[in-house]
Amino acid sequence: MHGFQSLISDCELDDLAYVGPYFTWWDNQGDNPIGKKLDSAVVNGAWGQFFPNSFASFETCGVSDHCRCSVSLSHQVHTARRLFKFFTYLGDSPKFHSTVQQVWDAFEPLYHSRSALFLYHKKLKKLKFSLRSLNQEKYGDIPKRTREAFDALCDCQNEALTSPSAESFAAVSEAID
Structure with missing residues (x-):
């Protein structure tokens, strides 16, 4: 440990400010659990000059006994659009082919385009809403339930x-199960 601390000092590295739980690791033992702060993000002086608002964020991540660490370069929050994901199990639904056919046949572009790729793109954009509804109706929105279980x-x-x-460690074991 002294060798590592000496290396950090010789390289003039410092811990990056962080948010999140104090402990970043635990041993998953039910009887006598142990938690430690083992993980950190280290930066040099140049980093601090280029990214003065940067910070590390430690988050619990479900399957690992270590927290995951992400480094943000600024305090700005970027919002992302919700991406469409096609789940292969939807293709097995009895309503899948009729849903696709119905949306595909009902599509009429507002203006005519010579690009077949453009029309194909527009049809796919219309189709994603029907497929999301089919997913919720038939399968109870498995991605949402999975995300909720992961968040819990x-x-x-x-x-x-x-x-x-x-x-609290017993609750973790139960949530994992």
Whole structure:
């Protein structure tokens, strides 16, 4: 450990400011859990000059016993559009082909284009809303339920790392199951 600390000092590295739970690792033992701050983000002086508002964010991540770390270069929050994901199990639905056919046949562009690729793109954009509805109707929105279960697991892990106790680690084990 002294060698590592000496290396950090010789390279003039400093811990980057961070947000998140105090502990970044735990041993997943139910009887006598142990949590430690093992992970950090280190930067040099030049980094601080180029990215003065940067910070590390530690987040519980579900399957690992370490928190994941992401580094933000500024405090600006970027919002992203929700991407469309096609789930292969939708193709097995009895309504899949009729849904696609109905949307495909009903599409009439507002103006005529010579580009077949443009028309194909527009039809696909119209189709995604019907496929999202089919996913929710037939399968109960599995991605949403999966995300909710993952978020609940991360909340339990965050609680265990913030306020370690036998109960909080038991809740993590239950959420993992």
